[in-house]
Amino acid sequence: MKNKISNEDPSIDYLTGMIASLPDEEPPGDFMQAVMQQIIPKPISFRQRFWRFLIAPFTVIAIRPLHAAVTIVLLVGLLFVFKTFWISDNDYPYAASSKNANTKLVNFILDYPSAKKAAVIGSFNHWQPEHYHMHRNLSDGTWQIAVALQPGRHAYAFIIDNTKIIADPRALWEQDDGFGTRNSILTIDNEYDNGSSDENRI
DSSP states (O other): OOOOOOOOOOHHHHHHHHHHOOOOOOOOHHHHHHHHOOOOOOOOOHHHHHHHHHHHHOOOOOOOHHHHHHHHHHHHHHHHHHHHHHHOOOOOOOOEESSSSTOOOEEEOOOOTTSOOOEEEGGGGGGOOOBBOEEEETTTOOEEEEEOOOEEEEEEEEETTTTTTEETTTTTTTEEEESOEEEEEEEEEETTTOOOOOOOOO
């Protein structure tokens, strides 16, 4: 049988007395730091890190109303200046249907202030508005685009807000498309000159 140590064992009493006689002393100042350095932290899973990120408090940057108002005014002013210089009377958004040495640049202009967006469609782009969206001229509010067209006869119209199709009010000639819509007609010959004067604009 194994030997059992009883509370009356003289050796136990001796050790207890030795321990009790030891003086009380504070541990060294770097004791806790040395112990903590020996402890290896348990790796944290991605789920735990993500959860801590979600529940961790964050600091909200305080912005003074005056600073915010000045910043907004500056941004609006920069946007206005950019658009003013980017789209001027002689700087039309450009789209080429089939550009080569024989093409003529035609400036399409639509006066439709209530439109949110506009595009030109016609026989030269298979009646598809993609890449033929017009841009509003900030100086007079008209919608404009420049298109390089081949000499010949072209039927075209404007599409407003992707829903309404209208003929060009400035065009001299129109024709019925057979579906109840009027299309404008533009004829370009080799001598066609679409300069910057108003009478040469479509």
